[in-house]
Amino acid sequence: MENTIAVKVDDLTVAYNYKPVLWDIDLEIPEGVLMAIVGPNGAGKSTLIKAILGILKPIAGSVSIYGKPYEKQRQLVAYVPQKGSVDWDFPTTALDVVMMGTYGSLGWIKRPGQKEKKAALEALEKVGMLAFKGRQISQLSGGQQQRIFLARALVQNASIYFMDEPFQGVDASTEIAIINILKALRKAGKTVIVVHHDLQTVPEYFDWVTFLNVKKIATGPVKDIFNDDNLTKTYGINYKVSIQE
Amino acid sequence: MSSAQIEIQLIASLVAVACAIPGTFLVLRKMAMISDAISHSILPGIVIGFFITHDLNSPLLILLAAFTGIITVVLVEYIQKTGLVKEDTAIGLVFPALFSIGVIMIAKNANDVHLDVDAVLLGELAFAPFDRLIIGGTDVGPKSLWIIGMILLITISLLIAFFKELKVSTFDKGLAASLGFSPAIIHYGLMSVSSVTTVGAFDAVGAILVVALMIAPAATAYLLTTDLKKMLALSIGFGIFSAVFGYWVAHWLDASIAGSITTVLGLVFLLVYLFAPSKGVIAVMYREKQQRKEVSLLTFLLHLKNHDEISERHVKHLNEHINWQKVRSRSVLDLALKNNMIDIENQIVSLTKKGDEFTSKAIDYIITNRDAQIEDMKDDFFLFRG
Ligand SMILES: Nc1ncnc2c1ncn2[C@@H]1O[C@H](COP(=O)(O)OP(=O)(O)OP(=O)(O)O)[C@@H](O)[C@H]1O
Ligand SMILES: [Mg+2]
Numbered sequence: 063m064e065n066t067i068a069v070k071v072d073d074l075t076v077a078y079n080y081k082p083v084l085w086d087i088d089l090e091i092p093e094g095v096l097m098a099i100v101g102p103n104g105a106g107k108s109t110l111i112k113a114i115l116g117i118l119k120p121i122a123g124s125v126s127i128y129g130k131p132y133e134k135q136r137q138l139v140a141y142v143p144q145k146g147s148v149d150w151d152f153p154t155t156a157l158d159v160v161m162m163g164t165y166g167s168l169g170w171i172k173r174p175g176q177k178e179k180k181a182a183l184e185a186l187e188k189v190g191m192l193a194f195k196g197r198q199i200s201q202l203s204g205g206q207q208q209r210i211f212l213a214r215a216l217v218q219n220a221s222i223y224f225m226d227e228p229f230q231g232v233d234a235s236t237e238i239a240i241i242n243i244l245k246a247l248r249k250a251g252k253t254v255i256v257v258h259h260d261l262q263t264v265p266e267y268f269d270w271v272t273f274l275n276v277k278k279i280a281t282g283p284v285k286d287i288f289n290d291d292n293l294t295k296t297y298g299i300n301y302k303v304s305i306q307e
Numbered sequence: 308m309s310s311a312q313i314e315i316q317l318i319a320s321l322v323a324v325a326c327a328i329p330g331t332f333l334v335l336r337k338m339a340m341i342s343d344a345i346s347h348s349i350l351p352g353i354v355i356g357f358f359i360t361h362d363l364n365s366p367l368l369i370l371l372a373a374f375t376g377i378i379t380v381v382l383v384e385y386i387q388k389t390g391l392v393k394e395d396t397a398i399g400l401v402f403p404a405l406f407s408i409g410v411i412m413i414a415k416n417a418n419d420v421h422l423d424v425d426a427v428l429l430g431e432l433a434f435a436p437f438d439r440l441i442i443g444g445t446d447v448g449p450k451s452l453w454i455i456g457m458i459l460l461i462t463i464s465l466l467i468a469f470f471k472e473l474k475v476s477t478f479d480k481g482l483a484a485s486l487g488f489s490p491a492i493i494h495y496g497l498m499s500v501s502s503v504t505t506v507g508a509f510d511a512v513g514a515i516l517v518v519a520l521m522i523a524p525a526a527t528a529y530l531l532t533t534d535l536k537k538m539l540a541l542s543i544g545f546g547i548f549s550a551v552f553g554y555w556v557a558h559w560l561d562a563s564i565a566g567s568i569t570t571v572l573g574l575v576f577l578l579v580y581l582f583a584p585s586k587g588v589i590a591v592m593y594r595e596k597q598q599r600k601e602v603s604l605l606t607f608l609l610h611l612k613n614h615d616e617i618s619e620r621h622v623k624h625l626n627e628h629i630n631w632q633k634v635r636s637r638s639v640l641d642l643a644l645k646n647n648m649i650d651i652e653n654q655i656v657s658l659t660k661k662g663d664e665f666t667s668k669a670i671d672y673i674i675t676n677r678d679a680q681i682e683d684m685k686d687d688f689f690l691f692r693g
Contacts, residue, residue, distance in 0.1 A: 079390055117484040133487070141485040148479045152335060153533045162475050166486035171468050198533035214482075 066128075068093040068222050068253040069114065074123030076106070076113045083109050085277050087123070091255060096248040097270035098258040098284075102297055105275040107257045108144055111224045115141055127222065136166055140218035142211045142225040144257075150200045156210050157195040160185055163217035185213040190239060205232035212240060222253045229260065241267050264288055311436040316554050318435050318452050319568065322508045323520050323546030325459040328466055329501040330521030331542050334529060335477050340395060341498075342521045344383065344402035345376040346505050346514035350409025350424070352376070353506070358416075364438070364450045369506045376502025377495065379405060430513025432554075432564040451511040458507040462500055466539075473497070474535055516565040520546055523572035530583040545575055597689045603639045608648060608666040611658045622654045 071089040075082050084106040091097060099107050112118040114125050116132045127135035140163070163185070164178040186192045189209040194202060202210065208228055215223055225244075229237050244254050244267075258264065264271060264284060271288050273279035273296040280292045333342055352375030356368030379401055386397040410424055435451045447453070466473070476483035476493045483490050501521070508517045528541035553568030560567070581588050611620060618624065622640070640656075643649045648662030658666070 079388065112481065115481075115485040117481050136485070136487050139485065141482060143479065143481045147481055149335075149337075152478045153529070153535045153538050154474070154478065155533070159478070162479070162482060165471055165475055165488070168471075170472065170488070173471060200533075 066093040067091065068128060069255070070126045070129075071110075071114065072124050072126075074110075074113060074120050074125065076109050076118055076120045078109075080121075082121070083276065084113065087274075087278050089272065089278060089281055091253060091272075091281075092270070093253050094248060094251055095270035096244060096254045096256070096268050097272060098256055098264050098268040099272045099274055100258055100261060100264065100296065101274040101279075105296075107274055108226050110274060111141070111226055111255070111257065115139065115224065138221040140215040140220035140223045142215045142223070142228055144226040145204070145208060145211065145230055147226075150202075150207060152199065154199060155195065156191060156197050156199060156202065156206075157182055157186065159199055159210050160213045160217055163214040166218060181217050181219075182213070185217040186210075188216060189213045189243065204230075205236040208232050208240070209236065212243065216243070220252070223247060223255065225254070225256045227257050227259065229258065261293065312554075312558075314436040314449050314452060315432055315564070316551050318449065318455060318511050319432060319550035319554055319564070320547045321452070321455045321459050322512050322517070323524070323550040324543050325455055325462055325504045325508065326517055326520035327524045327542040327546040328462050328539065329497055329504060330525040331528070331535075331539050332473055332477055332497055333501065333521060334525040335535075336497075339522045339526075340398050341380060341383070342501055342505070343518050344379050344398045345498075345502050346509070346518050348379040348402040348405035348409075349373070349375050349502065349506050349509070349514070350406050351412060352409075353509070354409050354412040354416075363510050364454055369454070369503060372506040373499065373502035375405065376505060377498055380495070380498045426513075428514050429563070429565055430509055430511055430516065432512055435511045454507050455511065458504055462504065465496070465500060469493070469496070512568075513565050516569055519569045519572050520550075523576050524549070527576045527579045530579050530586045545572075549575055594689050600638060600642060601688050604642050604648075605666070605669055607639055607643065608658065608662055609670065611649065611656060612663065612666050617655055620656045622651060622656060 067090050069089070069091040071087055074084060074087040074089075076084040083104075087110065099110065101107050109118065113120050114132065116125075125132055127138055132139070157179075160182040161174050161178055164174050164181060168174060168178070183192065183195065186195055189212050191206060191209050191213060194206060194210075199207065199210065208230070212225075212228060215225065223244075228240055228244075232240065244256065247254050248269075256268070258268070265288060268284055270282070271284045272281040273287075273292050275296045275298075279296045280287045330342070333339055349372040352372030353363075353368065356365070356371040357363060359371070360368050362368065382401045383394065383397045386392060386400060387394050392400070413424060436449045438450045439446050440448060440450045440453050472483070472488045472493055475486070476488055476490045480490045483493070504521075505514065505517045508520075512520075524542040524545035525538070527545050528538045531541055532538050549568055549571040553571040554564055556562070556571060557564040557567035579587065582590075584590055614620060640649075640651075643662065644651070646661075646665075647659055648665055649656050650659055
């Protein structure tokens with residue numbers, strides 16, 4: 063397989079109020095991988111994703127999606143933010159939140175119609191949330207909210223998916239449901255990048271991994287680089303995980 | 308009704324609608340305070356505009372003053388970004404400063420300026436019909452009506468055009484940015500509309516009422532609906548109702564119109580706050596009481612399920628076995644009987660088949676917290692509605 067690079071990050075430095083939280087990141091993510099980004103709290107994982115997606119402006123460096131700047135490639139990218147980043151008391155329904163995923167392809171001013179609604183309903187079906195389509199979003203459980211976010215990304219029908227902690231606060235069965243959807247995406251040739259905290263499940267869920275803590279520690283295939291050495295470098299403490307072969 | 312009365316109510320209603328639309332988004336963005344800041348800090352803009360134009364209704368004055376509103380927002384954000392103080396503190400620093408600059412400018416030029424602070428803050432709706440717009444010799448109506456009408460027209464057009472952008476950037480700024488809808492553009496757009504509305508309305512109704520009309524109807528509507536479009540419609544409705552009803556209250560009591568409208572806005576909010584069907588104080592209290600009763604019911608059913616001994620199931624002894632201080636055992640027994648969950652024979656209580664199934668299912672739910680299986684129970688029991 064000739065490796066196409068889906069996402070390329072060059073010398074990226076991102077700061078909040080002139081205090082850099084990501085230093086000089088170089089990263090190449092090959093097309094078709096299911097990649098975990100791991101690192102301690104405050105390592106800059108969310109910041110990295112936001113900078114790639116143009117939500118934050120880096121103070122140095124550049125990002126390209128299939129060789130072009132993000133602004134030209136928006137349609138190829140879908141994003142699932144960290145769950146706590148939105149106001150779940152906002153007056154809207156599950157279906158409406160999923161519809162928001164279609165706004166990007168509509169562009170400014172144009173409004174969603176039947177086609178967009180149908181796509182949103184299909185996405186809800188895929189994540190097993192069709193029955194909840196009319197439910198106000200604050201009346202969903204944490205795992206259900208996460209599924210709604212996932213459906214919203216699916217409806218974007220992108221090539222590259224960025225997900226910030228999609229497993230946060232979900233039970234075992236939802237976690238399995240979500241990972242199966244992610245694996246199906248990879249099978250369909252999509253690139254999926256996931257911020258992940260549960261190190262135990264990295265080898266089982268992912269085939270690619272990036273260690274991040276302010277700087278990039280390592281990136282590559284899980285089977286080659288997911289080891290105690292990199293974990294210790296990333297988390298600072300002497301880290302031991304047992305990886306089953 | 309005289310034509311002046313109709314005109315006053317019309318102006319007040321249009322202002323209410325023009326305020327309710329940006330107000331709804333300000334409330335959802337938790338930015339209610341910023342409208343207060345804008346309403347005060349436009350004063351220097353108005354004074355400067357007045358020096359230049361000598362006309363409180365000139366569009367140039369409105370734009371200049373609205374620009375001061377934007378400066379307020381920018382300054383607040385700048386101070387906040389330093390990370391030294393929180394947003395509310397930043398607001399508290401900026402607007403008194405700008406406001407006092409305006410006050411000083413008025414005081415210094417008191418002789419040439421026909422303008423006073425009271426007029427800016429409180430306005431005088433009763434006088435609005437006297438300032439007429441004359442085009443080519445014909446009287447086409449009060450000036451304020453035209454000004455606020457124009458602003459409302461622009462606001463409504465912007466709302467219709469950018470409804471989806473406003474919605475997505477209010478709900479999820481990150482998603483909006485990643486989709487290419489710059490949250491900054493939308494944010495400053497909303498701030499501009501709020502500023503222009505505030506300035507356009509101050510001459511007629513005063514800056515204080517503008518704030519009340521922006522925040523109170525939206526806050527009231529928020530308690531009543533879980534649909535953004537309905538929330539907008541309800542805020543507009545509450546705004547118009549308060550404007551018209553407030554006018555008549557002022558008429559009957561011979562009081563200030565702006566003051567009466569503000570009072571009505573407050574009362575409407577209070578009523579809804581108390582009586583709103585699901586978020587209201589009384590509904591919440593009722594729900595909690597029901598929940599308490601249902602927990603007792605479940606405890607009681609579980610007790611029956613776990614104990615076969617007759618002595619444990621005698622109506623008279625239930626109180627001793629289950630610790631029921633909070634809820635009268637009678638009401639729990641009634642609830643269980645009404646739902647066919649228990650039989651009582653010779654004072655001995657036993658579970659029916661339905662009661663047995665209900666108990667198992669409920670316990671299973673409480674342990675696993677698996678929502679899907681109890682969808683059907685949510686209609687009848689508050690306990691499972693989360
Ligand atoms: N809006 C902000 N303003 C200032 N500092 C911020 C902001 N957002 C994040 N930071 C800081 O930047 C650093 C990286 O934050 P980021 O959210 O990217 O971490 P993360 O790796 O996603 O952590 P977590 O695992 O807790 O989600 C942290 O030190 C955080 O305090
Ligand atoms: Mg994060």
